[in-house]
Amino acid sequence: MKRGPILLAAGLVVVAADLLPLALVAKQAFTPEAESFAWPPTWIPATLTADNFRALRSAAELEYGFFLSGTVALCSALGTLSLALPAAWVSARHPRLDRPLDALMVVARAFPSIALAVPLAALFVRAGLYNHPAGLGLWFAHTLLGLPFAFLVLRTGFASVPRELEEAALLDGATPLGAFWRVSLPLARSSVAAAAVLVFLVSWDEFAYALLLQVTNRPLPPLLYYLAAFGHPGMASAMAVVMLVPALAIIALLEPALRAGVLAGSGR
Amino acid sequence: MRQLPGAPRRGRAAASLALPMIAYFALFLAYPTAHAVRLAFTDPFSGAFPSAENFRLLRADPLFWRALANNAILPALSVALEVILGLALALFLSLRFPGRRFLRTAVIVPFALPEIVFLTAMRYVFAPRGYANGALVLLGLPPVEWLLPGRVATLATVVAADAWRVTPVVFLLFLAALASIPEEIGEAAVLDGATGWRRLVHITLPLLRPALRAALLLRGVDALRIFATPLVVAGAEGAPVLSTYAYHQWSDYGNEGMAAAAATALALLSAVCAAPLLRREVRR
Numbered sequence: 001m002k003r004g005p006i007l008l009a010a011g012l013v014v015v016a017a018d019l020l021p022l023a024l025v026a027k028q029a030f031t032p033e034a035e036s037f038a039w040p041p042t043w044i045p046a047t048l049t050a051d052n053f054r055a056l057r058s059a060a061e062l063e064y065g066f067f068l069s070g071t072v073a074l075c076s077a078l079g080t081l082s083l084a085l086p087a088a089w090v091s092a093r094h095p096r097l098d099r100p101l102d103a104l105m106v107v108a109r110a111f112p113s114i115a116l117a118v119p120l121a122a123l124f125v126r127a128g129l130y131n132h133p134a135g136l137g138l139w140f141a142h143t144l145l146g147l148p149f150a151f152l153v154l155r156t157g158f159a160s161v162p163r164e165l166e167e168a169a170l171l172d173g174a175t176p177l178g179a180f181w182r183v184s185l186p187l188a189r190s191s192v193a194a195a196a197v198l199v200f201l202v203s204w205d206e207f208a209y210a211l212l213l214q215v216t217n218r219p220l221p222p223l224l225y226y227l228a229a230f231g232h233p234g235m236a237s238a239m240a241v242v243m244l245v246p247a248l249a250i251i252a253l254l255e256p257a258l259r260a261g262v263l264a265g266s267g268r
Numbered sequence: 269m270r271q272l273p274g275a276p277r278r279g280r281a282a283a284s285l286a287l288p289m290i291a292y293f294a295l296f297l298a299y300p301t302a303h304a305v306r307l308a309f310t311d312p313f314s315g316a317f318p319s320a321e322n323f324r325l326l327r328a329d330p331l332f333w334r335a336l337a338n339n340a341i342l343p344a345l346s347v348a349l350e351v352i353l354g355l356a357l358a359l360f361l362s363l364r365f366p367g368r369r370f371l372r373t374a375v376i377v378p379f380a381l382p383e384i385v386f387l388t389a390m391r392y393v394f395a396p397r398g399y400a401n402g403a404l405v406l407l408g409l410p411p412v413e414w415l416l417p418g419r420v421a422t423l424a425t426v427v428a429a430d431a432w433r434v435t436p437v438v439f440l441l442f443l444a445a446l447a448s449i450p451e452e453i454g455e456a457a458v459l460d461g462a463t464g465w466r467r468l469v470h471i472t473l474p475l476l477r478p479a480l481r482a483a484l485l486l487r488g489v490d491a492l493r494i495f496a497t498p499l500v501v502a503g504a505e506g507a508p509v510l511s512t513y514a515y516h517q518w519s520d521y522g523n524e525g526m527a528a529a530a531a532t533a534l535a536l537l538s539a540v541c542a543a544p545l546l547r548r549e550v551r552r
Contacts, residue, residue: 003365004365004366005365005366007360007363007365007368008365008366008367008368008371010360011360011361011365011367011368011371012367012371014357014360014371014375015371015374015375018374018375018377018378018432019374019377019378020399021386021389021390021392021393021399022377022378022381022385022386022389024389024392024393024399025385025388025389025392028392036392037397039397039402040402040405040406041397041398041399041402043399043402082288083288083289083292084289086285086286086288086289087285087286087288087289087290089285090282090283090285090286091286093282094282094283097283097286101286103546104290104293106542106545106546107297107542107546108293108297109489110489110490110538110539110542110545111297111493111535111538112492112493112495112510112511112531112534112535112538113493113495113511114493114495114510114511114512114514114515114531114534115301115304115493115511115514115531115532115534115535115538116297116300116301116304116531116535117515118304118307118514118515118518118524118527118528118531119300119301119303119304119307119528119531120296120300121518122303122307122524122528123299123300123303140296141296143292143296144292144293144296144297147289147292147293151289176282204382205381205382205383205384207383207384207495207496208495208496208511208515211515211519212515212518212519215519221382221383221384224384224385224388225384225388225500228388228391228500233392236388237388237392240384240385240388240389243382243384243385244381244382244385247380247381247382247385248377248381251376251377251380
């Protein structure tokens with residue numbers, strides 16, 4: 001019995017249905033806005049146009065949104081790594097620290113964003129960080145959000161570096177910091193890269209903190225939300241496509257690392 | 269391990285390397301949480317502390333009660349649906365056939381994309397003149413009001429949108445668990461005459477129990493703080509949950525105190541539900 005092709009066909013049907021909404025958004029991005037308002041809706045584009053992308057480019061807010069999202073994501077990745085690297089290394093080397101730090105990560109991961117975003121917004125208003133033009137407040141929030149992911153990925157990475165290598169470096173006269181910097185860090189570099197990309201993506205995609213903390217100086221996700229909410233299906237879809245391209249590229253390149261990130265902390 | 273000279277002292281010095289991260293959590297997690305509690309118990313009119321005025325206002329707001337109820341209903345239904353779909357997908361894609369690797373990657377896409385991009389797509393699918401209704405009309409059926417505020421259908425729509433996006437997480441958990449089942453078990457079952465359905469029910473599913481527990485715990489805790497899906501798909505009053513309610517109070521009415529009270533209630537709910545996860549993590 002040849003069941004292979006049948007299973008493949010069934011799988012392709014499931015995937016097609018699964019991804020249809022995204023294809024429809026892509027369609028809306030490349031058709032005139034009037035077609036997106038049409039009833040009954042079209043499934044195959046009647047007219048193709050790049051007008052939506054042109055309109056999007058001339059909207060000044062978009063460039064700023066890109067700048068803001070990029071800056072915040074980059075700074076969050078750096079901030080998260082600088083805090084998580086030493087902690088993850090210690091945790092991998094000193095099993096006694098493992099459990100309390102694990103518990104902290106569970107709490108941080110489970111904490112509802114909005115429950116934290118509301119008091120953070122109130123505190124940031126006073127500190128001048130609310131709606132900050134460079135997204136400083138959002139950077140702090142996203143660093144917090146990224147820490148559990150980065151910590152778990154990095155600790156797995158450091159745990160896979162044999163401690164004998166560090167000890168050999170120490171016996172050869174290296175300082176503990178030197179042993180970390182020249183031996184462990186280079187050997188764990190793929191985990192470091194995975195953690196950095198993961199935190200960058202978490203920040204780039206994040207919606208709740210961005211919506212609450214940046215009311216008028218908006219990064220990309222809230223910008224897309226408002227474009228769609230105020231009835232610009234063409235421009236909103238174009239923007240969705242713009243946000244989708246880098247995400248898809250990263251997924252294609254780093255799928256194994258991301259899979260590890262999704263599964264990190266799931267009890268493995 | 270052989271102790272190097274000076275190892276205990278180095279151990280203590282090393283522990284201090286975790287301090288910056290712990291301090292960060294204290295400053296940006298513990299302190300704001302304490303501040304939320306303070307705001308929640310501060311009278312919004314007179315500024316008196318402690319006061320239960322915010323909670324009295326919440327109690328009088330029907331939208332809050334809907335949000336509280338939905339915050340139990342939505343996560344429960346969504347997680348149930350994710351587990352069913354995720355398990356079915358994992359069982360299907362753990363069969364051997366050409367192209368399954370491609371399919372495994374393709375089904376993760378909805379979760380791997382920016383949340384807001386996927387939810388924007390959902391918004392256009394379930395709009396009154398959207399694609400879901402377009403498909404119904406093509407089939408000769410009457411269109412459905414997917415998103416009228418307060419309807420059961422609206423809850424169902426939000427559940428569908430949420431499960432659609434998050435099922436890949438559960439799928440990955442089950443797929444990993446299925447891959448770790450030794451082949452000999454399946455072969456032994458076949459030798460003993462257990463095939464198909466019986467093998468699934470009596471052998472595979474019991475072996476997946478740890479993965480199921482992990483999925484329920486992880487996704488349950490995640491689902492409690494559901495925010496973007498109801499807000500983007502149904503609006504602040506379509507299918508309110510505690511998160512959207514707190515956001516609504518803060519940003520649309522400027523009610524800091526009520527927002528903080530709702531936020532505190534949500535944090536408390538999450539803490540209670542996360543406790544098993546925490547206990548499991550510490551016991552490990």
